[in-house]
Amino acid sequence: MSILKRLESPRTLKQLSQEELKALTEELRDTIVDTVAVTGGHLASSLGVVELTVALHRVLNAPEDKIVWDVGHQAYAHKLLTGRLERFGSLRQLDGISGFPKRAESPYDCFDVGHSSTSISAALGMAAARDARGGSEKVVAIIGDGSLTSGLAFEGLNQAGHLNRDLVVILNDNEMSISPNVGALASFLSRKMTSDLFVRLKKDAKSFLVGMPHFGKDLLNLARRAEDSLKGFFTPGMLFEAFGFDYVGPVDGHRLDDLIETLENVSRLKGPVLLHVLTKKGNGYPPAEQNPALFHGVGPFDRASGEVKSSKGGAESYTAVFGKSLVELAQQDDRVVAITAAMAEGTGLKEFSEKFPDRFYDVGIAEQHAVTFAAGLASHGLRPTVALYSTFLQRAYDNVLHDVCLQNLPVAFALDRGGLVGADGPTHHGVFDYSYLRHIPNLTFMVPRDEIELERAVHTSLAVDGPFAYRYPRGNGLGLARPEKILPVPVGKGEKLRNGKDGSIIAIGVGVAAALQAAECLELEGLSLAVVDARFVKPLDRGLLIDEACRTGLLVTVEENALQGGFGSAVLELLADEGLAVRTLRFGVPDAFIEQGSQEELRQRTGLDCDSLVRKIREFAAQAQPKDLPVSGTAV
Incomplete structure (x- = not known):
């Protein structure tokens, strides 16, 4: 009988053998792939954390213990382990279960997510609230290496180190390249250095050295430097130690036994701890392993071949029209530069990045920085276009107002996914940009009705010597014939x-x-x-x-x-x-x-x-x- 189907709750995992847990991970992968092949969704990220999710629920006692996912792209296995197997086929469908953790959906989802880099701040708030009311539950945040590029994540790390609360942050790293030998050694050291025996010996040694007259403190500082040097030689732990975290890792994120042992040890440590876990996006499904970018957010596909099913066809997408139009504009004017926040393909800027690599900037998941960086470029004669999803520009409202519009700088904002976007739900609908932008002085805001008008909007953005925003929807254009010449639109003129x-x-x-x-x-x-x-x-x-x-x-x-x-x-x-x-x-x-x-x-x-x-x-x-x-x- 299916192990997944007979799970009464995540706590049932504590009763399973290592062999059963391994079989469960395969079941989870099969279920996720089978479902997403039909519904579409965020596949590669969820496949990469199957073992980590099983290990977390094996060690922790959710929902009393809190598991805070960042973004939530990777939470499908979590949903399957927490009572949503029967409804999993409704993933991302109308009146179905959300593609992201959602508090109203399950007590195991302790925080609503969908935008990146919120997990550390939210988890720290939960830990502080726990301590204020005298609780004892564990709080664990899981954040990806991409989300760690956001300033919000570093703000959370900074305060967590300052408050010194009991908190575990798991860095899900699926990009770092590390040789097998170094990784194995680091994994071994992490597991042994977090064991009860080692932690107790370390504490006793510290007390002994501090108590020695004259040179005890000097010896303690020497021991600390030696430990830091060992960690720094094999791992990037110095960065997190500087924030006041105890750094553990890297650990192989697909070795279930190592993960469980390390998590059991880490969960007993006091103060803030960062556990560095190495995973592989798409792990266990070869097409997703070979092309994780495609399978990050994918539509329905053929399960056997991994071939994405073609859409109904029709006209070119608005995203593609924007990308081509900006390339044409850049060919005519060398002041044009493009900026995006970790979404070159999603915003249609891949061709631009290839043709104009010196005029393209991917700043990572850092929308606030993207906008102010664009303002700096514009202040010195360039004409930057910041291409973001409408919902993500919400994060940079102050930068738009204070750094761009207040100085009346010629920065263009290309807002993709404007309006209702579909299956990603409330965190991704771009239905607030008229409201949060139109009241800002100096800003011009155009909304094209079709793909030709979108091209005209791109050209108009260069003709306006000040802040200019244009918003366009997800999906395909209307298939209109393109005129020989694209002309700017007179500003403020309807038709x-x-x-x-x-x-x-x-x-x-x-x-x-x-x-x-x-x-x-x-x-x-x-x-x-x-x-x-x-x-x-x-x-x-x-x-x-x-x-x-x-x-x-x-x-x-x-x-x-x-x-x-x-x-x-x-x-x-x-x-x-x-x-x-x-x-x-x-x-x-x-x-x-x-x-x-x-x-x-x-x-x-x-x-x-x-x-x-x-x-x-x-x-x-x-x-x-x-x-x-x-x-x-x-x-x-």
């Missing part, structure tokens, strides 16, 4: 796409296509609506919008952004400033965090699909308008 006498739909970004479809459907019912592509969240085309408001007396705004502080709010502010009492209906993302699902499913659920627009506009237009009724509404 009227359809005439109508009964009202005007003012849409932006992906909302424009839905607005056009809805207007065509309503025309068949006798309701004639104009459609305007506003193009800019900031500045608005005041003249065009005021003309439409006065001409029809009914405005509908459509945006794939939070309604609070978004594009529709900007239109209402404009109307209020002009003293215009115009019937207004707003469509946008409601005041809630939107869970995972396909983009189509989520647009239906949030009322941003064509059918929802048609139904609610029909109802709103049909309402009588007594003088005592409000003149605006929201379609939520």
Whole structure:
């Protein structure tokens, strides 16, 4: 019988033999690969920590002991061991289980994650709270070497060393190259130097030396330097020792017996401890081992061959269009440089990095640094484009405001994955950027409706001598024919796409296509609506919008952004400033965090699909308008 299926809880692992644990790791890998082959997901990272996850749950007593995952890409085995086997097939699906740890989903998920580098700070907070209330549970944070490039991780390390709480940080290192002999020796030393006997001998020796008159302290300092030299010769432990951590490792992350022994020893140590574990992304599934970047976040694929199943086809993705357009711009202007935060492929900058290696910067997972670094480049005559997912620029809000916009520097922000992104869920939907950017002085914010307008946005960013942001969605373009020449867009100018006498739909970004479809459907019912592509969240085309408001007396705004502080709010502010009492209906993302699902499913659920627009506009237009009724509404 399946070992995984007969696990009553993670504590059952304590009763299994080494042979059974080894068999369990193979079951976990098979289940993860079989499921992700159907649903898509973060495969390589989860396969790399299967043994580590089993070892953690074997040694610790979750959920009393806290296991804090960083980002959460690697938590699939954790989910399977903590009661979610039966629902695992719903991974990342509408109303299914999340692709990331989520407190509302399980008591074993002690912290919601999805953005990187939060684990150490969160775990330290848990350890401090434990000590404040007199608890005794263990707290363990698992952070990858990529996440350790973020400043937040170092801020957490710094305070953890200062507070000196009992805390274990596991560095999941799947990039460091280390020879087998050195790795074996380091693993041996780590296990023996954390044993009860060694720790007790070390403490006794320290007390003995401190008690010796005249030269005892000198001998103690000499012993410490000798230990540091030994660690530094074989390991990078000096960095973490400088933060006040006891460094242990590196340990082979796929040797289950070594991991269990080391974790048992480390869990008994006092104060902050960093355990360095070497793992291999995609371990146990050859296609993922050979191409971990592809299988980091992968769509459905063939289990036997590892071949990723082709999408439905169609037009080029917005990401690819952006990347090619920036390459063309760089060929014309040697001031153009590109910056990303550990996502060269994800943001479409791979070709740029190959053609212009001296003008491309991957700063690691450090969005705040990326923005201020771009500001420094711009202050000395270059024209940097910072390409990030919309949700990740949230981390650099102060840098955008203080370092770029306050100085009115010509930095362009290319915001990929704007709007509802799908299966990654609430941590990744880019539905807040209108709200957190449009109020910043000096910033121009354009939102193209299709791939041609995206190319024009890229060119417009170079024509504007100041901060410029443009946002585009996940997925493919509309397959439009490309004009011979791409021209910049006049800043702050919208475009009227359809005439109508009964009202005007003012849409932006992906909302424009839905607005056009809805207007065509309503025309068949006798309701004639104009459609305007506003193009800019900031500045608005005041003249065009005021003309439409006065001409029809009914405005509908459509945006794939939070309604609070978004594009529709900007239109209402404009109307209020002009003293215009115009019937207004707003469509946008409601005041809630939107869970995972396909983009189509989520647009239906949030009322941003064509059918929802048609139904609610029909109802709103049909309402009588007594003088005592409000003149605006929201379609939520």
